[in-house]
Structure formats: structure tokens, C-alpha cells
Amino acid sequence: MTTAPHSRPAAIPLPPHAQEGNPFVLHGCPLKPGSRLQETSRFADDVWNLGPAMVKKHDRRFILDFGLIPATHRHVGKELCYAMLSGPAPVGETQPAAATVRTVFTEHVRFLRWAAARSGRLEKLSGADLEDYQRFLIQSLPRAGARQSARAGARKFWLWRSCLSSDALRFDPAHIDGWGENAAHRRENTTARIPEEVMGPLFVWSMRFIDDFRADILAADHAWHTPAPPVKPPAYGQVSGLVRAWLDKQLATGQPMPGWRGKPSLTAIAHAVGCSRISVSRHRRMIDETASLVGIRPQPVSDQPIRGRLDGQPWIQAVLADYSEPDSLANLARLLQDACYIVLAFLSGARDSELKHLQRGCLAVERDADGRPYRWKMHSLAFKGESDPAGTPATWNIGEPAARAITVLEQLQPPGSDYLFAPLPHTPGALPDPVNQVLSSGATNARLNRYTAWINGYCQLHKRSDSIPAINGQQWHLTNRQFRRTLAWYIARRPGGAIAGALAYRHHCIQIFEGYAGTSDSGFRAEVESEQALARGEHLLAAIDTHEHTTLTGPAADEAFRRLEQLGTRARYQGRIVLDEARLRRLMDRHDPAVYPGQYVTCVHDHTKALCEKARNQRSENLPDHGGCKPLACRNVALAPENTAAWQHEVDRINHRLACRPPLPPLLQHQLQARLDEITAFLQRNNTTPPESA
Structure with a gap:
């Protein structure tokens, strides 16, 4: 296919800042509090610091290094990035966030390096040249998604051509034959969900940390933050006797000496003796000789006994002070924070950015008249689909286990730290005022996989069978995005065993969907509905295969039989009654029979007869409202x-209540009897045999 060059559209007038010879590149971006525009990068700089425009707490501080682009194409790269950062954007394009500009900058560098070796200017590139670029991507990038991102980055030099004064593509690359790749379009979320055999033990271990292990970790954390009480220095000449007496006691009892990195801990000995570390250090030789006889054990943070139990035994021997030890406070505190993240990410459905903006006091508890809690709400910021790049306040309804996780996080953070996922201070590298106030997404992903590695190491050491299993011979790689995807799948499929009754499904489902009502356009409902359709298709095809649809009764039984026979015919035409997931999804997309099996009725939906739709004033979407179902009167049953x-x-339940003694109040008895009569008449009308009434 040949491509005719398009004329360049009229240039967009630049704002006053941009009309200067060397403008500030972030003048059109919202800056985080405390940042001053006069201290930010200018257009002439070869390295632009995007840190002042990274308004999300969990974003890393990025730079744009234009030294990576050949000098012949560096100016056009700067012009494009400047336009994307500070605008105005061309018609049809939106101003991306600074983090998005940094992401696409990688593709700009890739394209401009290739173009510099190919041609002197972008406007000289032909369709054949860009087809060669596509072949270059196929050779250098193995993943189709990465190649698509690379093509999208190159196409920016056409879409934003009105902002480029020095050079631009002459035509839209999307019109070139061979520019794209033939790939089946998938509507479903492509993020991998966590397998059930992984999610089950992962969730159980996380709840163990929150419910069983947290007391020991928080007690050690409190002791770590509590300054040692001042000691009255012993009289001159008494230190030697005190140290010798303490060492003699260790020899008599045979107890190992507290150690640090394989050597006796002078700090612990000084604390036990009641003198300064410098005074104790003068007796190093005597201390080392005693240590060679009784041995050394890692120094615990405190002398408090371990309270947490696993199978009736203490889960660890002690919480250790040396941050390099597996059972150190630094490591165990991080594991507790990671466990809370897993529980919140899985049970709330919140995105990583939304969890990272949780602050102290974000939990609200609603109580009944007797003071018993019945609803827990989590407050944070939503970003996706919101107009404010700094986030919009949003609320999630969560379950009680997730609320416990928030309470633990509030206790784990020191008083001066407001964000619940701020880095913890137990290692020497922890800074009092870090660049990132909260953990970045990449740091969380790395910690999630170290968390599973700790679980497996612990299980191997203690010969336990509840480790995180390998999938296809490899340890499952966790990412923060997988928890939201996995939750949607559980809500749609209602599987048993993975969370082992931690929450009643129906109660949890209602909370999650209430939490997303009225906030950002998350796409969560569509994801769940897609999985529900797939699960419903599997159920219906299994029923057709065993001829269960022939046993239906009721006013819509004939219509249900007709629809399901058509579905079965189409499924058999594809070669088999039980289809693979992709074929089943296509079948349900094209030929959904709108038959919804339920506990009390099977809904054969016809919006012209549906009483639930009439009750909600005929909303536009022709879908059943199962929450407003009127099964005893609807003709779709x-x-x-x-x-x-x-x-x-x-x-049976109503009969049992009517027969109880003492008898029920007359009004309640009348209502129950009316309900019993209504159900009995309904069953008789639909050719079923009701049980005998009381």
C-alpha cells in the first residue's frame, strides 16, 4: 500500500512559558507540594528531572536523559516530550501524566536511534522504512505487547506533529500494510490471576501473620523504639568485677552469650551489666574466652517470650536484633507489612496506587445500637479515570479481616509516619526523610516474591506441607495487579477452599460492589460480569450434556428448553460440548441464551416480562436485576x-417456626402463614409437589 503524505496541521499556539527561548519543561504539570517551578528542568537541559511532577506518593523519581538520543534527532525528541508534559495537546490527544511520559520515552529513544541510523530526518521516512522498523521490532522484542508499545511510541511523532517544529512523520504509520500484527482481540483482562493452589496458602499465611504473629512483632517493634533507660555508672574500679560476675553466671548456667554478626554483643553485655559499652570493651579478651566455652546466640530485641503459636509450638525462638538474620525484627516487620498488603489487595479490590495512599485514620467503623460493628469503610484516593492527577477521595467497603490489616499497619508505623505503606525504619539504610514516602510498585512486587520465598523456606526448615507450590515447575511470580484480577475471578466463580470460609461469599461480594459504586470507572464490574458469563456457560453446557434442561418446570420452562437446545446445537457444531475457555467465551459473546441459574429459580430473562426491570423503571440495559427479583410472580421463572x-x-423452615412453642406473636404468625400459602400455591401451579403443611 502506498501512503500519500498529509499536510502538516496548523501549529498550536504555545503558552507564554514556551515562547521563551529556554522554558521550564514542567510549567504545564501539577507539581507536588514544596516544589518550585524556578528550580525545575529547562528545555535546553539534556537531562530533565520529572520528580517535581510525580504527584503520586508511590511513583519513583524519574528523569528523561536525552543523551541517549543521537544529536541529529535529540531536538525533535525534546519537542515531543515537552509537548506531552506541558501541552497544549493536539485535537484527539490527552495530556499524559509525567510517569506515562517517562514510560513512552523509552520507545521514543528506540525509534529515534533506529531512525538516525536509517535516515537523516523523520519526514524522509517512507512506508517501506516503517515496515522495516516493524521487522526490526519483531527481531529485537520477543513479546507482542512490547512491540505494540514500541509502535505506539513511534506513532506519537505523527499524532503530535502539530507540536513539532523541526521534524515529524509525513503520514500515519497505522495506514501502512504490515505495521500492525494480526492478533485476536481479547476483551478479558490479560493480567494473570493467581492460581487457587497458590492463593490459598498465601492468604492463610498472611492471616497467620495478622492474627497469630503480629503480637510478637509489634512487641519487639515497641521495644526497638523505646530508648534504653539511663543507667547509673558503677563506681570506678567496679566494672571489671561486674563483668566477671556476669560471665561467671553464663559459665555456671551454660547459657550462650548474646551475639552480633557472630561475635559477642558488647551492647547487650553492657546493658546486662549496667555500664557503658566502652567500659565493657576493655574486657574483650575475657569476654571472647567465655564465648568460646558457652557459645553465642543471636541477640534478641527484648527478653519477652514468644506468644504466637503454630501447631501448639512457638513459631520462632526469638525476634532478633541483627537485621541480617531471617528472624530479625527488620525482616519480620517487613513480612507483616507484606501480609497486610496481600490481605487488603485481595479483599478490597483496590489498586496498588489506591492502597499506597492509605493514611493513618483511613478506617471508619459503623456500629449498631448495641455498639457492635457491622460495616468497615476504607478511605483513600482513586486515580484511574479521574480528572485530578493528584487523586480523588474514594471509599471502599471492606470486610473485618481487611480492617484488622489496617489496624496492624497503623500500629507498625512509628507515630510520625502517616502513610501505612511507608518504608519501615528498622535497617541502617532507612532514611528519616526518604525520597519516596511510600513503597513503589516495583519494590512491592519484589517484596511479595521475597514473602513467598520466606514462607517456603520456613516450611522447608520446619518440615511443613503448607508451602506455596510451584506452578508448571516454577515458583509463581506475584505482582500487585494480580490480586484485583484474582478477586474478580473468585467473585464470579464462587470457588471453595482457597480462602477456607474466611468470609461468607455473598456478604463479601456485596461489600466489594458497594465499594466501587460511585467512585472511578474501574472496569471491575465488567471484568466480573465476563467471568460470570464464562462460569454460567460452563454450567449450562454441562446441564445440556446431561439433559438436565429437560426437567425444568414453570412458566418459562419451554422457552428455557428452546434456548438451551440452540446453545447446545451451536456448541456441538464447534466439535464438542465442553469447549476450551477461548471458544466458550466466543460462544457466550455471540449466543448467550440469557438463562441464569440461581438458588431458588432459573431466570430465563425477557426484559419485556421482567418484573425486576419494571421495579427499577425500565433502566436501559436489558439485564436481570437479581437483587430485585420477584420469583413467585414473574413469568421469566x-x-x-x-x-x-x-x-x-x-x-420446612416456615413450618418449623409456626410449630414452635410458645407461639409466635399473632402478626408475625399471620405473615409467615401468608408466605407459606404463597409458596405452596406457587409450587402447585408449576407442577411440583409441595410438602405437607404444619
Whole structure:
């Protein structure tokens, strides 16, 4: 295909800052508090610091290093990045965040390096040249997603051409044959979900840290932050006797001496004797001789006994002071913070950016008249789909286990730290005022995988069987994005065993969906609905295969039979009744029979008859509202044998309550009897045999 060059659109007028010879490149960006525009990078600089424009707490501090671009194309690279940072954007384009500019800058560097070796100017590149660039990407980038990002970065030199005064592409690369790759478009979220066999033990271990191990870690943390009480120095000449007496006691009892990095800890000995470390150090030879006889054990943070139990035994021997030890306070505190992150990410459905902006006091608890909590709300900032790059206040309804995780995080952070996922201060490298106030996404991903490695190491050391299993021979690589995806899958599929009854499914599902109502356009509902359709398709095809659809009764039974027969015919036409996931998803997308199995009824949805839609004033989407279902009166109802069994169980329950003694109040008894009569008549109308009434 040949491509005709397009005329360059009229240049967008530049703002006053940009009309200067050397403008500040961040003048159009929102800057974080405390940043001054006069101290930011200018256009002529070869390295632009984007740190002042990184307004999210968990963002890393990025730079744009234009020294990576050949000198012949450096100016056009600067012009494009300047336009993307401070605008104005061309028609049809939006101003990206500073972090997004840094991400796409990598692709600009790749394209401009290739272009510099290919041609003197971008405007001289032809369609054949860009086809060669596509072949270059195929050879150098193995992943299709990475190649797509590279092509999108190169296309910016066409889409933003009105902002480029020195050079630009003459035509849209998307119109070139061979520019894109033929790939099936997938509607579903491509983020991998965590397998059930991984998520189960991962969640169990996280709750162990929060419920069973936290007391020991928080007690050690409190002791670590508490300054040692001042000691009255012993009289001159008494130190030697005190040290010798203490060493003799160690020899008599045979107790190992507290150690640090394989040597006796002079600090611990000084604290035990009641004198300064310098005074104790003068007796190093005597201390080393005693240590050679009784041995050395790592120094604990405090002398408090371990309270947490695992299978009736202490889960560790002590919380150690040496931050390089596996059982050190520094390591265990990080593991506790990671466990809280896992529980919050999985049970709330919040994104990583939303969790990283949790602050002390973000938890609100609603209580009933008796003071019992019945709802827990988490307050943070939402970013995706919001107009304010600094975030918009949002609220999530969460479960009680997630609320416990927030409480633990508040206790784990020192009083002066407001953000719950701020770096912890237990290692020598911890800074009092770090550049990142909270952990970055990359740091969290690395820590999540170290967390699973610690679990597996612990299980191997103690010969336990509840480790995190390998998947296809490899340890599963966790990322923060997988938890939200996995939660959607659990809500849609209702699997058993992975969270082992930690939460009742229905209660949890309602909370999650309430939490997303009224906040950002998260895409979470669509993701869940997609998984629900897939699970429903599997259920329906299995029922067709075993001819269960022939046993349906009720007003919509004939319509259900007709729809399911058509679905089964189409499935068999594809070669088999049980399809692989991709084929099943395509089948449900094209031929969804709109049959929804439920506990009490099977809904054969027809929006013209649906009482639930009439109750909600005929909303535009023609989907059933199962929360407003009126099963005893709706004409869309069909009954499977399990539905009839559920109704009969309801009848038994009402009969039991009517027969209880002392009798119920008259009004309640009248209401229950009316409900019983209504259900009995419903079952009789639909050719079922109700049980005998009381």
C-alpha cells in the first residue's frame, strides 16, 4: 500500500512559558507540594528531572536523559516530550501524566536511534522504512505487547506533529500494510490471576501473620523504639568485677552469650551489666574466652517470650536484633507489612496506587445500637479515570479481616509516619526523610516474591506441607495487579477452599460492589460480569450434556428448553460440548441464551416480562436485576430440581417456626402463614409437589 503524505496541521499556539527561548519543561504539570517551578528542568537541559511532577506518593523519581538520543534527532525528541508534559495537546490527544511520559520515552529513544541510523530526518521516512522498523521490532522484542508499545511510541511523532517544529512523520504509520500484527482481540483482562493452589496458602499465611504473629512483632517493634533507660555508672574500679560476675553466671548456667554478626554483643553485655559499652570493651579478651566455652546466640530485641503459636509450638525462638538474620525484627516487620498488603489487595479490590495512599485514620467503623460493628469503610484516593492527577477521595467497603490489616499497619508505623505503606525504619539504610514516602510498585512486587520465598523456606526448615507450590515447575511470580484480577475471578466463580470460609461469599461480594459504586470507572464490574458469563456457560453446557434442561418446570420452562437446545446445537457444531475457555467465551459473546441459574429459580430473562426491570423503571440495559427479583410472580421463572428443593427447604423452615412453642406473636404468625400459602400455591401451579403443611 502506498501512503500519500498529509499536510502538516496548523501549529498550536504555545503558552507564554514556551515562547521563551529556554522554558521550564514542567510549567504545564501539577507539581507536588514544596516544589518550585524556578528550580525545575529547562528545555535546553539534556537531562530533565520529572520528580517535581510525580504527584503520586508511590511513583519513583524519574528523569528523561536525552543523551541517549543521537544529536541529529535529540531536538525533535525534546519537542515531543515537552509537548506531552506541558501541552497544549493536539485535537484527539490527552495530556499524559509525567510517569506515562517517562514510560513512552523509552520507545521514543528506540525509534529515534533506529531512525538516525536509517535516515537523516523523520519526514524522509517512507512506508517501506516503517515496515522495516516493524521487522526490526519483531527481531529485537520477543513479546507482542512490547512491540505494540514500541509502535505506539513511534506513532506519537505523527499524532503530535502539530507540536513539532523541526521534524515529524509525513503520514500515519497505522495506514501502512504490515505495521500492525494480526492478533485476536481479547476483551478479558490479560493480567494473570493467581492460581487457587497458590492463593490459598498465601492468604492463610498472611492471616497467620495478622492474627497469630503480629503480637510478637509489634512487641519487639515497641521495644526497638523505646530508648534504653539511663543507667547509673558503677563506681570506678567496679566494672571489671561486674563483668566477671556476669560471665561467671553464663559459665555456671551454660547459657550462650548474646551475639552480633557472630561475635559477642558488647551492647547487650553492657546493658546486662549496667555500664557503658566502652567500659565493657576493655574486657574483650575475657569476654571472647567465655564465648568460646558457652557459645553465642543471636541477640534478641527484648527478653519477652514468644506468644504466637503454630501447631501448639512457638513459631520462632526469638525476634532478633541483627537485621541480617531471617528472624530479625527488620525482616519480620517487613513480612507483616507484606501480609497486610496481600490481605487488603485481595479483599478490597483496590489498586496498588489506591492502597499506597492509605493514611493513618483511613478506617471508619459503623456500629449498631448495641455498639457492635457491622460495616468497615476504607478511605483513600482513586486515580484511574479521574480528572485530578493528584487523586480523588474514594471509599471502599471492606470486610473485618481487611480492617484488622489496617489496624496492624497503623500500629507498625512509628507515630510520625502517616502513610501505612511507608518504608519501615528498622535497617541502617532507612532514611528519616526518604525520597519516596511510600513503597513503589516495583519494590512491592519484589517484596511479595521475597514473602513467598520466606514462607517456603520456613516450611522447608520446619518440615511443613503448607508451602506455596510451584506452578508448571516454577515458583509463581506475584505482582500487585494480580490480586484485583484474582478477586474478580473468585467473585464470579464462587470457588471453595482457597480462602477456607474466611468470609461468607455473598456478604463479601456485596461489600466489594458497594465499594466501587460511585467512585472511578474501574472496569471491575465488567471484568466480573465476563467471568460470570464464562462460569454460567460452563454450567449450562454441562446441564445440556446431561439433559438436565429437560426437567425444568414453570412458566418459562419451554422457552428455557428452546434456548438451551440452540446453545447446545451451536456448541456441538464447534466439535464438542465442553469447549476450551477461548471458544466458550466466543460462544457466550455471540449466543448467550440469557438463562441464569440461581438458588431458588432459573431466570430465563425477557426484559419485556421482567418484573425486576419494571421495579427499577425500565433502566436501559436489558439485564436481570437479581437483587430485585420477584420469583413467585414473574413469568421469566423456570424451576430446576435444585430450585424446587430450595423452596421446599424454605417451606420446612416456615413450618418449623409456626410449630414452635410458645407461639409466635399473632402478626408475625399471620405473615409467615401468608408466605407459606404463597409458596405452596406457587409450587402447585408449576407442577411440583409441595410438602405437607404444619
